Amino acid sequence: xxxxxxxxxxxxxxxxxxxxxxxxxxxxxxxxxxxxxxxxxxxxxxxxxxxxxxxxxxxxxxxxxxxxxxxxxxxxxxxxxxxxxxxxxxxxxxxxxxxxxxxxxxxxxxxxxxxxxxxxxxxxxxxxxxxxxxxxxxxxxxxxxxx
Amino acid sequence: xxxxxxxxxxxxxxxxxxxxxxxxxxxxxxxxxxxxxxxxxxxxxxxxxxxxxxxxxxxxxxxxxxxxxxxxxxxxxxxxxxxxxxxxxxxxxxxxxxxxxxxxxxxxxxxxxxxxxxxxxxxxxxxxxxxxxxxxxxxxxxxxxxx
DNA sequence: TATTCACATGATTTTGAAAACATAGAATGC
DNA sequence: GCATTCTATGTTTTCAAAATCATGTGAATA
Ligand code: FES
Ligand code: FES
Numbered sequence: 343x344x345x346x347x348x349x350x351x352x353x354x355x356x357x358x359x360x361x362x363x364x365x366x367x368x369x370x371x372x373x374x375x376x377x378x379x380x381x382x383x384x385x386x387x388x389x390x391x392x393x394x395x396x397x398x399x400x401x402x403x404x405x406x407x408x409x410x411x412x413x414x415x416x417x418x419x420x421x422x423x424x425x426x427x428x429x430x431x432x433x434x435x436x437x438x439x440x441x442x443x444x445x446x447x448x449x450x451x452x453x454x455x456x457x458x459x460x461x462x463x464x465x466x467x468x469x470x471x472x473x474x475x476x477x478x479x480x481x482x483x484x485x486x487x488x489x
Numbered sequence: 490x491x492x493x494x495x496x497x498x499x500x501x502x503x504x505x506x507x508x509x510x511x512x513x514x515x516x517x518x519x520x521x522x523x524x525x526x527x528x529x530x531x532x533x534x535x536x537x538x539x540x541x542x543x544x545x546x547x548x549x550x551x552x553x554x555x556x557x558x559x560x561x562x563x564x565x566x567x568x569x570x571x572x573x574x575x576x577x578x579x580x581x582x583x584x585x586x587x588x589x590x591x592x593x594x595x596x597x598x599x600x601x602x603x604x605x606x607x608x609x610x611x612x613x614x615x616x617x618x619x620x621x622x623x624x625x626x627x628x629x630x631x632x633x634x635x636x
Numbered sequence: 637t638a639t640t641c642a643c644a645t646g647a648t649t650t651t652g653a654a655a656a657c658a659t660a661g662a663a664t665g666c
Numbered sequence: 667g668c669a670t671t672c673t674a675t676g677t678t679t680t681c682a683a684a685a686t687c688a689t690g691t692g693a694a695t696a
Contacts, residue, residue: 343490343577346654349584356595369672383655389674402663403671418596430490437496439632448503448619448628449565452610460603472595481595485586493684516642530685536644549693550641 348425351387353377353483355397355421358407359473362414367399367406378484387425394424418472419464431461494534495572500524500630501535502544502568505554506620509561514553525631534572541571565619566611578608 344352354373361368370388374381388407392399398410409416422430434441435453443450475481491499501520508515517535521528535554539546545557556563569577581588582600590597622628 343580343582344584346584349582352596353583353594380655382657385673386655386675392673399673400663401661401671401673403665405663405672407673433490435490435496436500436630437491437493438629446628447500447630448622449499449614450628452614456603456607456610459606463599463603467596467599475595481593481597482585483583483594518642527685529687532643533645533685539643546643547693548641548643548691550695552642552693554643 344422344430345426347383347387348422350377350379350384351391351421351425352418353379354384354388354407355391355416355469356472356476357483358397359409359414359416359469360476362409362473365408367404367408369406373407376483378486391421391424396420396424414470416469417465418467418469419461421469422464431457491569491577492573494530495569497524497526497531498534498538498568498572499565500526501531501554502538502563502616503619503623504630505544506556506561506563506616507623509556509620512555514547514551514555516553520554523630525633538568538571543567543571561617563616564612565614565616566608568616569611578604 354377357373357376358368370381370385373379373388374384377384388397388399391397392407395413396416397407397413399405399407432441434447435449435457436447438445438447441447441450447453472481476483501524504520504523505515517528517532520526520535521531524531535544535546538544539554542560543563544554544560546552546554579588581594582596582604583594585592585594588594588597594600619628623630
């Protein structure tokens with residue numbers, strides 16, 4: 343559904359959001375350990391997000407990744423768009439080059455419903471609201487038990 | 490969303506269904522030309538489908554791929570399951586190893602809705618009904634114009 | 637029964653996402 | 667200023683999906 347980059351990104355951003363109230367910034371190692379993701383790969387992803395203004399970063403000792411005031415209003419769609427673009431919501435289910443009403447594949451009408459539902463879901467889900475799930479303990483960000 | 494194999498498979502199966510009433514079997518070259526898919530790769534996919542009883546095949550002169558009586562009742566879900574398994578409907582949206590209510594990721598509840606909608610859609614869509622769209626000319630199976 | 641046609645099967649190559657590596661550069665605190 | 671700690675950037679490696687290549691096997695028909 344989403345690219346690996348996107349999966350790691352969402353997990354990372356949600357984790358950062360859980361720690362954001364306290365005002366502390368999170369280092370890349372800290373994040374990767376928590377969400378059980380490859381360190382170097384995740385670093386690139388977060389740098390890309392930082393570049394796109396999705397998250398903020400701070401260099402130097404006691405630096406790390408965090409969300410500024412504006413960024414705490416982040417929705418899932420913002421993260422997905424920044425990494426996977428919108429091919430997830432505009433691409434053809436059968437892999438045709440252009441998905442349009444004009445020249446459509448046979449599953450277009452049915453597929454569009456599902457695709458739009460996904461778009462709708464991502465557009466209405468806030469990262470901070472997901473972070474709350476983690477804080478409450480009703481959801482996890484990693485397979486590894488005890489984390 | 491679906492693997493490339495799966496995309497080609499659906500397009501191929503739908504095309505086979507359009508020609509099935511006439512009772513003629515379709516050769517692999519004929520199919521690939523129509524749906525604009527790589528020949529050898531598609532051949533393997535169709536052989537796999539044939540192996541799984543999704544479609545039928547006939548060797549020798551005037552042989553090819555076709556649907557038998559039972560197979561004309563085929564749903565999309567049958568094709569998807571045969572090639573991609575059901576990881577598409579059971580896998581975690583954030584890439585966690587096991588998706589379950591017990592140990593769920595923060596988007597589980599929202600994602601489940603979309604996933605179930607997709608499963609539902611595929612379970613209620615018949616291949617022959619898609620074939621009709623092609624026959625009516627209201628949908629296409631390839632990017633290439635004039636086909 | 638030989639020839640031809642079309643699917644079947646296994647090995648191999650290509651491709652691009654995913655991941656790792658190496659190094660540069662910037663900010664903090666002493 | 668200098669060491670430390672982190673981000674930033676570019677290159678390389680890995681790996682599995684995607685695609686190709688080469689060869690085998692069964693069926694029709696003359
Ligand atoms: S053309 Fe295939 S989904 Fe729109
Ligand atoms: S655990 Fe992530 S979707 Fe169910």
